Amino acid sequence: MSRKVMGIGMVRELTGLTERQIRYYEDRQLVFPDRTSGGARKFSFEDVERLKEIHRKLRDGFHTFELRKTIMADHAHSIDT
Amino acid sequence: MSRKVMGIGMVRELTGLTERQIRYYEDRQLVFPDRTSGGARKFSFEDVERLKEIHRKLRDGFHTFELRKTIMADHAHSIDT
């Protein structure tokens, strides 16, 4: 499911992350939520999985700028899936 | 996808229905969204399909109380799917 339909609150519940963390990962260019006309972020189930993966990598000692390559590769792959 | 994750605004976009119609169908017991602690409705992709189906049936002349049986049957079926 790559359809971006859920708000940050639901993503928070699904990932266990804080809104701060989610927004920061977006700021670091690791996830790319859509936006409603009002500016609210909309995420997909894939984004949820990706966010969990990001957090795991960070826990393992990686830095956001290092994840960019790995994550982007995942992204490029998921595009033609 | 039976996970109830999206707000009524997204459902409005995905179904083309108005919030009024969506809330009314819930009032008529044709869809059963979850609620956030704050009271906001949360729908699943299945709910989106169901809502479209409901609207089609209404367009064809059925009434909400008649749909209840049909729809409920669909619901009972989707539970063990």
Place this chain on the structure above:
DNA sequence: CGTGTAAGGAATTCTGACACG
């Protein structure tokens, strides 16, 4: 660097009601 938090504002959603037919 990655995350917490208080601040003020804007967008989202909620309910109950009146309306029409």
Place this chain on the structure above:
DNA sequence: CGTGTAAGGAATTCTGACACG
């Protein structure tokens, strides 16, 4: 019956900033 709308309120989300380390 099914749907529109204006009304007031409550919950959600947003941004920019200060903080810590």
